[in-house]
Amino acid sequence: MKNFNPADNIQDLQYFGEFGGVNPSISDSSTYTFLSAKTMFDTFEGNMEGCYLYSRHSSPSNLYLDKALAAMEGTQSANVSASGMGAITPTLLQLCGTGDHIVSSRTIYGGTYAFLKNFAPRLGITTAFVDITKLDVVENAITSNTKVLYCETVSNPLLEVADIEGLSKIAKRHNLTLVVDNTFSPLSVSPAKLGADIVIHSLTKYINGSSDTVGGVTCASTEFINSLKNVNSGASMLLGPTMDSIRSASVMKNLRTLHIRMKQHSHNAMYLAERFEKDGLITVYPGLESHPSHKIYKTMINPEYGFGGMMTLDVGTLAKANALMELMQSKNLGYLAVSLGFYKTLFSAPGTSTSSEIPMEEQIEMGLTDGLIRFSIGLDNDIERTYQMMKACMIELNILAS
Ligand code: PLP
Numbered sequence: 001m002k003n004f005n006p007a008d009n010i011q012d013l014q015y016f017g018e019f020g021g022v023n024p025s026i027s028d029s030s031t032y033t034f035l036s037a038k039t040m041f042d043t044f045e046g047n048m049e050g051c052y053l054y055s056r057h058s059s060p061s062n063l064y065l066d067k068a069l070a071a072m073e074g075t076q077s078a079n080v081s082a083s084g085m086g087a088i089t090p091t092l093l094q095l096c097g098t099g100d101h102i103v104s105s106r107t108i109y110g111g112t113y114a115f116l117k118n119f120a121p122r123l124g125i126t127t128a129f130v131d132i133t134k135l136d137v138v139e140n141a142i143t144s145n146t147k148v149l150y151c152e153t154v155s156n157p158l159l160e161v162a163d164i165e166g167l168s169k170i171a172k173r174h175n176l177t178l179v180v181d182n183t184f185s186p187l188s189v190s191p192a193k194l195g196a197d198i199v200i201h202s203l204t205k206y207i208n209g210s211s212d213t214v215g216g217v218t219c220a221s222t223e224f225i226n227s228l229k230n231v232n233s234g235a236s237m238l239l240g241p242t243m244d245s246i247r248s249a250s251v252m253k254n255l256r257t258l259h260i261r262m263k264q265h266s267h268n269a270m271y272l273a274e275r276f277e278k279d280g281l282i283t284v285y286p287g288l289e290s291h292p293s294h295k296i297y298k299t300m301i302n303p304e305y306g307f308g309g310m311m312t313l314d315v316g317t318l319a320k321a322n323a324l325m326e327l328m329q330s331k332n333l334g335y336l337a338v339s340l341g342f343y344k345t346l347f348s349a350p351g352t353s354t355s356s357e358i359p360m361e362e363q364i365e366m367g368l369t370d371g372l373i374r375f376s377i378g379l380d381n382d383i384e385r386t387y388q389m390m391k392a393c394m395i396e397l398n399i400l401a402s
Contacts, residue, residue, distance in 0.1 A: 006187050006302065007259035009071040015064050026249045027052075027060040044231060057229055057237055061245035065252045066225075069207075069217045072255075073182070073199045074192045077225035079236055080217045080248055084183060084202025085111050086241025087216030091198060092116075092148065094228050094235040095177055098124030101145040105132035105162060107155040107366050108181070109202075110350075110357035116150075117357075129362075133293060135166045142174050149176045153191055154184040154297075157350035157374040158367060159284050159310055161293035164300065168195025184340070187262045188305040198224065205376075206309070206341035208251045209261055215243055215251055259305065261379060265341075266306025268386070269377040273311050275387050279400055282314035309377045310340060315399045316371040321349045325373060327393045333386065340376030345386075350374050 015024035032052040034040040043051045052058060058066075062080050070078040081087040092115075096102060104116055106129035116127040128141040132151045149171045151162040164180060171178040172195075179198045180191040186206050191199045201207055203215030218228065218236075228236040236242075243251075266287070273285035283290075286297045287307030301307065315321050325336045325347050334345030338354050348354060351368055358368070380386045394400040 004074055004190060004193055004302075006072045006074070006190055007305075009074070010068050010255060010258075013068055013071055023253065024061070024064050024249070027055070027245045029059075030055045046226065046230065055245065056240055056242045057231065059245045059248075061248045061252075062243055065243075065248040065255070066217070068252060068255055069201070070219055072186070073219040074190055075199060075219040075221065077222040078217050078219040079225045079228050080203070080215065080243045080251075081236065082216070082241040082243050083214040084109075084181075084200070084204055084216040085115070086236075087200050087202075087218045088112055088181065089115055090228060090235035090239050090241065091179060091200060091218045091220075092120070092125075092150070093123070093239070094224070095179070096120075096125045096147050099145055100125050100147045101143050102127040102148045102150055103138060103141045103146055103176075104129055104149075105151040105155060105160070106130060106362070107132070107158045107160050107368075108150070108152050109156045109183075110355045112150075112181070113355075114357040131366075132162045132167070133160055135163065135170065138167065139170050139174075142170075142176070146174065146176055149178045150181075151179075152181040152184065153189045153300075154286060154308060154310065156184065157312065157355055157372070159184075159286055159291070159312060161286055161291075161297045161300070163293075163296055164189075164191050164194035164196055171195075171197070184310050185301075185308050187259055188266070188301045188308050190302060192219065194300060197221075203251055204339065204341075206262065206265070207258060208254050209258065209341050209343070210254055211339060211342045213247050213251070215247060216241075261341075261343075262305045262309070264379045265309030265377055268380055268383045269309045269311045269375075270307060271383045272375075272377060272387055272390070275391075276313055279391070281394075281400070284312040284314075285310075311375045311377060313373050313375065314369055314371045315373060315394075318349060318352065318370040320397060320399055321371050321373050323397050324393060324399060325349070327397065328390060331389055331393060333389055333393070334375075334378060342376065343379045345378040345380070346376040347373050 018025040066078040180196040183202045199219040277283040
């Protein structure tokens with residue numbers, strides 16, 4: 001992976017506004033004029049580079065963000081969408097039709113799980129959910145109808161790590177498309193460089209980072225992105241989860257500071273994970289040597305961006321988890337809220353929130369316990385001060401001894 005630095009690749013892209021503005025002008029139009037009818041026809045047919053037809057297909061503002069995210073992931077192209085789910089569902093529907101099969105990690109975002117488990121079967125697409133950390137189990141689940149291998153780099157909410165190089169070898173052997181959701185680890189991991197065919201993000205999280213919008217992106221080959229946007233058969237074009245130009249311009253501006261934010265999120269999460277593990281709490285963080293995939297994750301990351309900002313603590317019971325989250329919120333240590341990647345720490349109990357779509361018996365099987373709290377660690381300036389304040393809350397609730 002030498003000479004590939006995702007943040008440098010973003011920095012090298014320069015866009016100017018119409019009047020020399022330092023930010024590109026926002027395209028405030030849903031439709032575009034043509035000087036000749038022939039050019040309009042050719043654009044419809046997909047034969048005219050640089051011409052815009054209609055903003056559900058593409059807009060100049062969305063193309064700027066597409067290019068920056070493709071540069072970040074090291075793919076030929078990208079297509080932004082109105083939400084992370086608006087990237088995931090058209091991508092899978094473009095790859096699979098009736099009779100096709102997907103092998104997916106069982107520890108994925110609850111919405112993706114619900115789509116694969118409850119919705120895709122209505123279209124004749126079935127999924128085997130497997131333990132993605134066991135490559136032999138993954139390979140054994142492949143059938144003659146399997147088209148896609150699906151996983152998250154670092155899974156939601158259990159922070160399991162997918163061995164993307166190992167999965168890519170399996171995908172190549174069986175002629176499958178490896179689709180990786182990299183939402184938890186932008187910049188830290190570059191899945192396409194490790195062999196993923198398609199990389200997806202919910203931009204709602206770290207990449208935008210200000211919890212003011214939802215958004216998504218699919219990063220892939222130009223051929224695949226063109227197929228998603230094809231006016232006759234493209235799932236993105238026809239299902240219509242288009243990002244608005246004003247939003248893509250604002251995500252683009254936030255993307256400019258992603259490298260600084262990721263370093264601070266990772267620094268703070270590492271600090272807290274080390275402290276709480278030493279205090280005797282069950283702490284899951286891929287930067288800890290006790291994490292089952294620590295060794296492999298260390299070889300996968302672009303080290304300067306660290307192990308990411310997501311951490312889990314198991315405080316024993318749901319009642320304790322709820323009491324702790326309410327107390328921490330009252331002390332202004334963060335917010336009891338789903339989502340991640342905000343400047344402020346966010347915490348939630350995944351079993352009753354973001355993963356509640358997953359049936360209880362399956363939650364138990366995958367190790368999603370009642371007392372688990374998922375933290376998206378914020379950009380706090382003095383993390384020792386935060387640690388002391390969090391510890392005081394835990395002592396008050398008898399989660400830690402004084
Ligand atoms: N992928 C992951 C890993 C997520 O955590 C989420 C949302 O929480 C999504 C995808 C869906 O993204 P969105 O909410 O932007 O549709």
